[in-house]
Amino acid sequence: MERGLYIAASGMLAEQVRQNQISHDLANASTAGYKADRSSQRAFGDLLLSNTATGAVVGPLGAGAQIAETVTDLSAQPLRVTDEPLDFAIEGDGFFAVRTDAGVRYTRNGAFTTGPGGILVDQLGNPVLTQNGQTIRVGSDGAVDPGRLGVFALNNAEKTGDSLFTGNPAGQADGRVTSGALEGSGVDPAKAMVEMIASLRSFEAGQKAIQTIDETLRKATTQVGTVTGF
Amino acid sequence: MWTRLDRKERGPGFLHGQRTGWTAGSGGRASNRNPMLEGMYSAAAGMAAQQQRLDALSNDVANAGTIGYQRQRIAFRDLVYTPSGPGGQAGVMEGSGAAAVTIGRGGSGGSYKPTGSALDVAIEGDAYLQVRRPDGTNALTRNGALTLDVQRRLLADGLPLQPPVRIPEGVDENDISIAADGRVSAGDRQLGTITLFSVRAADRLLPVGGNLYVPTDASGPATRAGADAALRQGVVETSDVDLGDVMADMIVTQRAYQLASRAISTQDEMARVANEVKK
Numbered sequence A: 001m002e003r004g005l006y007i008a009a010s011g012m013l014a015e016q017v018r019q020n021q022i023s024h025d026l027a028n029a030s031t032a033g034y035k036a037d038r039s040s041q042r043a044f045g046d047l048l049l050s051n052t053a054t055g056a057v058v059g060p061l062g063a064g065a066q067i068a069e070t071v072t073d074l075s076a077q078p079l080r081v082t083d084e085p086l087d088f089a090i091e092g093d094g095f096f097a098v099r100t101d102a103g104v105r106y107t108r109n110g111a112f113t114t115g116p117g118g119i120l121v122d123q124l125g126n127p128v129l130t131q132n133g134q135t136i137r138v139g140s141d142g143a144v145d146p147g148r149l150g151v152f153a154l155n156n157a158e159k160t161g162d163s164l165f166t167g168n169p170a171g172q173a174d175g176r177v178t179s180g181a182l183e184g185s186g187v188d189p190a191k192a193m194v195e196m197i198a199s200l201r202s203f204e205a206g207q208k209a210i211q212t213i214d215e216t217l218r219k220a221t222t223q224v225g226t227v228t229g230f
Numbered sequence B: 001m002w003t004r005l006d007r008k009e010r011g012p013g014f015l016h017g018q019r020t021g022w023t024a025g026s027g028g029r030a031s032n033r034n035p036m037l038e039g040m041y042s043a044a045a046g047m048a049a050q051q052q053r054l055d056a057l058s059n060d061v062a063n064a065g066t067i068g069y070q071r072q073r074i075a076f077r078d079l080v081y082t083p084s085g086p087g088g089q090a091g092v093m094e095g096s097g098a099a100a101v102t103i104g105r106g107g108s109g110g111s112y113k114p115t116g117s118a119l120d121v122a123i124e125g126d127a128y129l130q131v132r133r134p135d136g137t138n139a140l141t142r143n144g145a146l147t148l149d150v151q152r153r154l155l156a157d158g159l160p161l162q163p164p165v166r167i168p169e170g171v172d173e174n175d176i177s178i179a180a181d182g183r184v185s186a187g188d189r190q191l192g193t194i195t196l197f198s199v200r201a202a203d204r205l206l207p208v209g210g211n212l213y214v215p216t217d218a219s220g221p222a223t224r225a226g227a228d229a230a231l232r233q234g235v236v237e238t239s240d241v242d243l244g245d246v247m248a249d250m251i252v253t254q255r256a257y258q259l260a261s262r263a264i265s266t267q268d269e270m271a272r273v274a275n276e277v278k279k
Helices: A003-027 A189-222 B007-015 B035-062 B243-275
Strands: A037-043 A047-050 A057-061 A065-072 A079-081 A087-091 A096-100 A103-107 A152-161 A164-172 A176-179 A181-183 B072-078 B081-083 B093-095 B098-105 B112-114 B121-124 B128-132 B138-141 B154-156 B176-178 B183-186 B189-193 B196-198 B212-214 B230-233 B235-237
Touching: A003 A037, A003 A065, A003 A189, A003 B035, A003 B093, A003 B243, A065 A152, A079 A087, A096 A164, A103 A152, A152 B072, A152 B081, A152 B093, A189 B243, B035 B072, B035 B093, B035 B098, B035 B243, B128 B154, B176 B230
Parallel strands: A087 A181, B121 B235
Antiparallel strands: A037 A065, A047 A057, A079 A181, A087 A176, A096 A103, A103 A164, A152 A164, B072 B098, B081 B093, B112 B235, B121 B230, B128 B138, B128 B196, B138 B212, B176 B183, B183 B189
């Protein structure tokens, strides 16, 4: 019977993870080029119960749930026009490349600016690269020809924070770079709110299950064996 | 502007109301992390980022009529991802919110407004007037509404131009003509030259208030502007703030702020539910 406590608790822990991920998504509702996450829950392996006296099979018993994996939805989002000459967006697939201290990283967040030495850098000062891996000089008019920015196809893209992705570059992607626009965030606020409420209610259901089991256990320990009338 | 703080510094920073510069470093989370509070901090970071944008937009609105003002650019980014708590399998990651950073000034420029005043000049091209501040250091400005002080020096933003230009006694303000290359004359009498300056990365200049900017290491030092920079007498450059755009941005920002605050209250609700597991 006490196994049920742990099953319910594991469900609550999984909802907590989901809730943290939704909070993160909502915090990035206006982060340009942000890609939202989708989580999937999976049950632990089922246990097959059998009657200890007779050996007869009783049936399977779940052992709780966990967030099994997080998948990043990399689909392109609508562009938002900003008219800033150093805002860039990729129409279609592909990533910009920037050179960081840890190596080349990829991003869809094209809010770039002029860095030391007059080169195009991202918001953390990492130089933006051309298709050949060279830095890009900002023109004297404060603009850059969008065609000079490299657009890379990326396999196994994985978010690392700071709007950057790691992955294996696979040549040029077919996306086209536009200046004066940013890619919108991949977060759908309405959907995130609905998921947040659903997750909260699942969490509450887990709590109720624990309380009910607790109550059953209380009865087992205090009432069974009580001989009333004496 | 480029400061990167480790995420571990965020807790106390948050309590003391510091808003800017909350960014994640590579250090990851503190080891005594509380999975229940992580989401709250993520959402709080998102709110702080939106607040920073709101501050910048408010500043833009306040300067919608300031001559030569260029709007602030704010960029958002997501923060570091770390493995989730016990509720997720190995490889499941949780992000830790968002951060905002100022990435310089708007680059589209304002429009020119004729004033008819002989001492109003607009700067064409990416150049600045240099002024001497009371503490002896120089600053740059694009405010070309020039005035004269009691010593009859030309002032921009209330501060003397550097190098200085003096208008002799007896010369009427309205007789002054300022050429495109900055030469100041009255009739056929040469009175001096207004020198224009430029920096390598103009959007990395540090705003110090009062329409003034000082060069930083990132912007490079102020040097004499090239031939493509010119002065136009009798007009001023208006602010590049479009109030309609700013208002729309403010509404979007406020809604995003509300979304993040909803996430905090939901996390709070979950903490309450967890606390009531044992009645």
